[in-house]
Structure formats: C-alpha cells, structure tokens
Amino acid sequence: MEKDDSINVLGEPLVICGTDPVTGFFRDGYCNTCAADQGSHTVCAVMTAEFLAFSKYLGNDLSTPRPEYGFVGLNPGDTWCLCASRFLQAHAEGCAPQVSLEATHKRALEIVPLDVLEKYASA
Numbered sequence: 001m002e003k004d005d006s007i008n009v010l011g012e013p014l015v016i017c018g019t020d021p022v023t024g025f026f027r028d029g030y031c032n033t034c035a036a037d038q039g040s041h042t043v044c045a046v047m048t049a050e051f052l053a054f055s056k057y058l059g060n061d062l063s064t065p066r067p068e069y070g071f072v073g074l075n076p077g078d079t080w081c082l083c084a085s086r087f088l089q090a091h092a093e094g095c096a097p098q099v100s101l102e103a104t105h106k107r108a109l110e111i112v113p114l115d116v117l118e119k120y121a122s123a
Contacts, residue, residue: 001026001034003026003033003034004033004034004105004107005106006030007105008102009101009104014105015030016103017030017031017044017080017100018044020078021078023044023081031103031104033107039083039085040084040085040111041082042084042107042108043082043084043087043099043104043112043117044082044099044100046079046097051095051097052075055086062074062080079103084107084110087099088111091112091116091120098122099121099122101118
C-alpha cells in the first residue's frame with residue numbers, strides 16, 4: 001500500500017492529527033490515505049460526545065474500547081481521522097465535530113467541499 005502524497009486541504013504538508021490514541025488508516029498519527037482506504041479516513045476531527053453518540057447510533061461505535069483490536073475507545077476531545085463521508089453525514093445532521101484543516105488530507109475534498117470543512121475549522 002503506497003501512501004498518497006501527504007498534503008492537506010490547504011495545499012501544505014500534512015501535520016499530525018493524533019497519537020493518543022494513535023489515529024489514521026496507517027495508524028501513524030496522520031490522516032494519510034491510499035487506494036486501499038475505501039473509507040477515506042482523511043478528516044482530522046476533534047471528537048465530541050454528540051458526534052460519538054451519532055456515530056454509535058449509525059453502527060460505528062468509536063467510544064467503546066475494543067482491546068482485541070488494540071482500540072482504547074475515543075472520548076470527547078480526542079482527535080481522530082474520520083471517514084470523509086461520515087463527516088459529511090454528520091454535517092448534514094447538524095452534529096459535525098471541529099476539524100483541523102492542517103491535518104486533514106487533500107483527498108477529503110473529493111467528498112467534502114472545502115467551504116464545509118472551513119465551517120468547522122478549529123482555532
């Protein structure tokens with residue numbers, strides 16, 4: 001699996017999204033992607049209780065630890081590389097979390113328009 005170029009939505013080098021817990025399709029802390037990343041785990045988001053409940057409701061429980069997969073579970077305030085389509089869905093439902101534009105991979109723009117991402121840009 002060869003990674004796509006590590007460029008963010010601003011056209012600059014991608015910065016790290018999160019290491020506690022370690023996030024990303026490659027589990028390297030970055031929202032890097034490649035052709036094998038069918039979910040496009042490219043949006044670096046700051047988890048909220050509202051978003052975590054929304055994701056769990058839709059069948060993707062990100063808050064419950066799954067030690068058998070080495071997954072500690074996410075809490076509000078944790079950063080995580082979300083699937084771009086799930087972020088767009090959360091935006092449509094009014095519960096999208098804040099994002100780090102600097103840590104969001106440019107491939108997210110294939111699914112989420114930049115102006116939408118900018119509405120949730122963290123300070």
